[in-house]
Amino acid sequence: MENILTNDILEERKGSIFCNSQFKNNLKCDSHSVAGSVSQRACVYCGARVVLNPITDAFHLVHGPIGCASYTWDIRGSLTSGSDTYRNSFSTDLREENVIFGGEKKLGAAIDEIVQRFSPKLIFVYATCIVGVIGDDIEAVCKNAEKKYSIRVIPVQSSGFAGNKSMGYKAACRALLKLMGEPKSEKLQGVNFLGDFNLAGEIWIITKYLKQVGIGIVTKVTGDSTYKEIMNAPKASLNIVQCAGSMTFLAEEMEKRYGIPYIKVSFFGIQDTRISLMNIANMIENKETSDRVKKLVFVEELKIRAKLSQYRERLHGKRAAIYVGGGFKAISLIKQFAELGIKTVMVGTQTGRKDEYEVIRSLASSDTVILDDTNPAELEKFIKEKGADILVGGVKERPLAYKLGIAFCDHNHERKHPLCGFEGAVNFAKEIDSTINSPVWNFV
Amino acid sequence: MLDLTPREYSKRSALTVNPAKTCQPVGAMYAALGIHKCLPHSHGSQGCCAYHRKFLTRNFRDPVMASTSSFTEGASVFGGGTNLKTAIKNVFSIYNPDIIAIHTTCLSETIGDDIPAFVATAQVPEGKLVIHANTPSYQGSHVTGFSNMVKAMVKYLAANSKTPNEKINILPGFVNPGDMREIKRIMKAFGQEYIMLPDTSGVLDAPMTGKYEMYPKGGTTVDEIIDSGNSMATVALGSFASSEAAYELEKKCKVPGKVLKTPIGIKATDDLLMAISKLTGKPIPAELEEERGQVVDIMVDCHYHYHGKKVAIFGDPDLVIALTEFTLSLGMIPKYVLTGTPGDAFEREVKFMLEEAGIDGKVKALGDLFALHQWIKQEPVDLIMGTTYGKYIARAEDIPFARIGFPILDRSVHSYLPIVGYKGAMRIIEMISNTLLDRQDRDAADEDLELIL
Numbered sequence: 001m002e003n004i005l006t007n008d009i010l011e012e013r014k015g016s017i018f019c020n021s022q023f024k025n026n027l028k029c030d031s032h033s034v035a036g037s038v039s040q041r042a043c044v045y046c047g048a049r050v051v052l053n054p055i056t057d058a059f060h061l062v063h064g065p066i067g068c069a070s071y072t073w074d075i076r077g078s079l080t081s082g083s084d085t086y087r088n089s090f091s092t093d094l095r096e097e098n099v100i101f102g103g104e105k106k107l108g109a110a111i112d113e114i115v116q117r118f119s120p121k122l123i124f125v126y127a128t129c130i131v132g133v134i135g136d137d138i139e140a141v142c143k144n145a146e147k148k149y150s151i152r153v154i155p156v157q158s159s160g161f162a163g164n165k166s167m168g169y170k171a172a173c174r175a176l177l178k179l180m181g182e183p184k185s186e187k188l189q190g191v192n193f194l195g196d197f198n199l200a201g202e203i204w205i206i207t208k209y210l211k212q213v214g215i216g217i218v219t220k221v222t223g224d225s226t227y228k229e230i231m232n233a234p235k236a237s238l239n240i241v242q243c244a245g246s247m248t249f250l251a252e253e254m255e256k257r258y259g260i261p262y263i264k265v266s267f268f269g270i271q272d273t274r275i276s277l278m279n280i281a282n283m284i285e286n287k288e289t290s291d292r293v294k295k296l297v298f299v300e301e302l303k304i305r306a307k308l309s310q311y312r313e314r315l316h317g318k319r320a321a322i323y324v325g326g327g328f329k330a331i332s333l334i335k336q337f338a339e340l341g342i343k344t345v346m347v348g349t350q351t352g353r354k355d356e357y358e359v360i361r362s363l364a365s366s367d368t369v370i371l372d373d374t375n376p377a378e379l380e381k382f383i384k385e386k387g388a389d390i391l392v393g394g395v396k397e398r399p400l401a402y403k404l405g406i407a408f409c410d411h412n413h414e415r416k417h418p419l420c421g422f423e424g425a426v427n428f429a430k431e432i433d434s435t436i437n438s439p440v441w442n443f444v
Numbered sequence: 445m446l447d448l449t450p451r452e453y454s455k456r457s458a459l460t461v462n463p464a465k466t467c468q469p470v471g472a473m474y475a476a477l478g479i480h481k482c483l484p485h486s487h488g489s490q491g492c493c494a495y496h497r498k499f500l501t502r503n504f505r506d507p508v509m510a511s512t513s514s515f516t517e518g519a520s521v522f523g524g525g526t527n528l529k530t531a532i533k534n535v536f537s538i539y540n541p542d543i544i545a546i547h548t549t550c551l552s553e554t555i556g557d558d559i560p561a562f563v564a565t566a567q568v569p570e571g572k573l574v575i576h577a578n579t580p581s582y583q584g585s586h587v588t589g590f591s592n593m594v595k596a597m598v599k600y601l602a603a604n605s606k607t608p609n610e611k612i613n614i615l616p617g618f619v620n621p622g623d624m625r626e627i628k629r630i631m632k633a634f635g636q637e638y639i640m641l642p643d644t645s646g647v648l649d650a651p652m653t654g655k656y657e658m659y660p661k662g663g664t665t666v667d668e669i670i671d672s673g674n675s676m677a678t679v680a681l682g683s684f685a686s687s688e689a690a691y692e693l694e695k696k697c698k699v700p701g702k703v704l705k706t707p708i709g710i711k712a713t714d715d716l717l718m719a720i721s722k723l724t725g726k727p728i729p730a731e732l733e734e735e736r737g738q739v740v741d742i743m744v745d746c747h748y749h750y751h752g753k754k755v756a757i758f759g760d761p762d763l764v765i766a767l768t769e770f771t772l773s774l775g776m777i778p779k780y781v782l783t784g785t786p787g788d789a790f791e792r793e794v795k796f797m798l799e800e801a802g803i804d805g806k807v808k809a810l811g812d813l814f815a816l817h818q819w820i821k822q823e824p825v826d827l828i829m830g831t832t833y834g835k836y837i838a839r840a841e842d843i844p845f846a847r848i849g850f851p852i853l854d855r856s857v858h859s860y861l862p863i864v865g866y867k868g869a870m871r872i873i874e875m876i877s878n879t880l881l882d883r884q885d886r887d888a889a890d891e892d893l894e895l896i897l
Binding site: 061112164165 | 445446447448450454456457458459460461462463465466467468469470485488489490491492493494495496497498499501502505506507508509510511512513514515516517519520527528530531532533534535537538539549550551554555580581582583585650652654655656657658784833836
């Protein structure tokens with residue numbers, strides 16, 4: 001093991017990689033990437049965009065050169081039950097003269113053109129790298145537009161260089177808080193569901209469960225949500241936080257401002273889904289709700305038990321490598337793999353925090369490699385050395401896994417089947433099975 | 445979807461909706477991947493590099509490697525010199541490429557980073573190389589970025605050592621690895637030695653071996669790029685993507701250059717073959733003549749499928765210009781022709797072709813898909829040809845759609861199969877015919893459904 005960690009690893013990267021048994025409680029994470037490494041991380045703007053984009057009736061205007069808008073056009077595959085405005089790409093497409101003379105005029109004109117054509121209620125204006133450098137005052141432009149048209153025009157301070165993706169999550173949360181506004185005296189029965197972006201319709205599965213046990217959803221943040229819905233968020237009685245990486249900050253702020261308590265949940269895997277539903281019921285402190293949750297869990301687990309045990313037989317003994325965005329998702333995945341009899345031999349995240357790595361450590365085996373902000377060379381090295389059969393990751397990791405001759409599961413923006421809740425657990429097992437047990441590997 | 449698009453067209457001065465282009469660095473990264481053992485390096489924030497890798501990965505479905513200077517606030521205030529020097533040191537020590545090809549981003553351009561000055565004081569190991577191209581995202585488009593990086597390869601590396609190599613330089617332009625393979629096959633049929641620059645075949649369509657290679661076998665070698673200065677001539681395919689590098693080779697190494705259309709369709713392929721034949725004095729190979737005859741045969745067999753059909757074409761300028769010429773030669777009506785890349789030359793060239801054919805069509809450079817959608821709403825077409833992003837319009841207006849160009853994110857295999865040369869012409873005809881016939885079958889009344897068409 002010692003060899004694995006000393007060979008071919010950049011000196012600056014050594015603090016970010018541990019074998020679990022040698023974990024010294026000081027994994028380097030939540031810090032800047034090393035220049036020159038092939039990092040899998042994205043920027044502040046990316047973080048802000050992925051969080052806000054699923055608000056379906058919002059106009060997302062990207063103030064910058066065209067690339068920032070192009071690459072994030074329809075980035076998430078977040079589904080909608082209403083408007084699909086959010087699936088368009090709006091940009092100021094800054095040109096050289098705007099960079100020299102400033103882009104505020106063009107931004108103002110672009111907002112005018114949106115208002116004239118589409119009568120929007122809500123526009124988000126994203127600042128990109130270059131806007132931060134040339135110093136456009138997007139706050140002022142947005143304020144003017146709000147006054148002129150009596151609609152909400154909200155600046156998102158997301159210059160790409162000002163940190164990494166998690167700073168972008170914060171920028172998005174700040175924009176959401178701006179939208180939610182002052183505390184509301186009116187209270188509504190129900191919870192806000194924070195940090196689900198309705199990939200492949202996942203939010204619909206969880207809201208269905210909650211509805212069945214009698215818990216109403218006030219606001220979804222931000223999957224399949226609307227301008228009006230977000231405005232209602234301060235009236236809810238509890239925040240439940242799924243994507244902790246992006247939404248813990250918002251939950252904390254909402255607790256301070258609106259007095260709404262929050263709990264972290266995860267609906268990936270049977271175990272986490274069960275625990276999360278129970279925890280929500282406990283917070284509501286209503287015996288009937290708890291009973292209904294118990295019943296729902298019993299019924300749903302029964303429905304999928306046979307299917308899952310079929311898959312477990314086909315997957316038992318396989319080895320998994322995980323490299324995902326946030327720590328909370330990694331934790332759920334380790335448990336979910338364990339449910340299928342699969343051992344996690346490598347686990348890493350782009351933006352995991354110290355406390356999350358602690359949990360990961362407690363779940364993983366002593367010989368599991370744990371690493372933060374890794375790069376393809378390290379992924380290759382550990383996948384090979386630990387003999388992984390499958391890698392779970394995002395779009396850039398897929399062909400890497402394939403070239404290494406191992407299976408792959410996308411647990412990021414491109415997932416096409418819902419992977420959450422009880423039916424998601426079956427979909428997950430099915431997907432892992434169809435890739436690990438594909439006949440294609442016989443030809444490699 | 446796209447319920448927002450109103451039929452009435454009105455001029456916009458500031459707002460781009462649904463772009464038909466992206467920014468320079470991704471084109472520069474793609475070009476750099478066409479050098480053997482090259483690691484592209486993005487000098488800017490992390491996000492750019494991650495986006496470009498993701499974009500190329502989605503299109504080619506192969507690993508795309510590139511490093512980044514990982515700018516933070518400090519770098520954007522005090523300049524990215526330290527970051528770049530650290531990056532160069534780290535890249536050579538861990539990834540060990542033969543060459544690093546740096547491209548800038550809008551951020552590093554705007555703060556005015558002087559790349560050559562930084563590189564001059566960086567630790568570059570003996571025998572290793574660093575080149576760079578300026579690719580500000582607020583100029584041109586991804587095609588411009590590709591062109592700038594190819595020009596940089598020539599500028600940094602090509603040398604005339606007064607030892608003629610009797611080769612022809614082929615600058616294939618912003619096309620797929622499958623297209624580059626096809627052009628190489630044509631050169632081999634001529635029995636003509638060549639240097640292709642860049643050459644992403646074998647890199648982004650590398651075979652599955654069960655082993656991951658950071659630097660697959662393909663790509664133009666550094667030695668070949670240097671030697672391109674000794675070639676007898678340069679054939680640059682696609683003026684937007686390739687002419688700058690050809691001019692640079694002519695200026696720097698006195699290699700005469702000829703700029704041709706991207707060889708899509710019969711006429712443009714004829715032009716390429718004639719040019720090679722003229723330059724080398726070699727006759728057109730019989731196997732290529734046979735293929736041409738096959739294409740004409742196919743055109744005779746199929747002409748009634750598509751004759752007189754109106755088509756909207758959008759995408760990168762070199763491809764769109766050539767496709768316009770080809771569809772015209774098929775008897776189709778290119779009603780709307782649009783590129784996101786800026787350039788008066790594009791509008792001039794396409795308008796001239798349409799005027800000659802007596803077609804009343806609309807042409808736009810620096811356009812977006814919102815504009816294209818509005819045109820189609822005013823007067824529909826029978827077929828849309830373009831990148832994946834066209835599928836929203838095709839669905840909204842229920843129009844048959846053939847995917848062609850860059851990027852195609854929702855289909856695979858396209859990057860392996862050529863659209864250039866006579867083989868490519870066959871494929872495009874198949875694409876057009878079958879797309880139209882599939883629709884005809886779908887819409888036909890039961891009594892009109894026929895086995896033979």
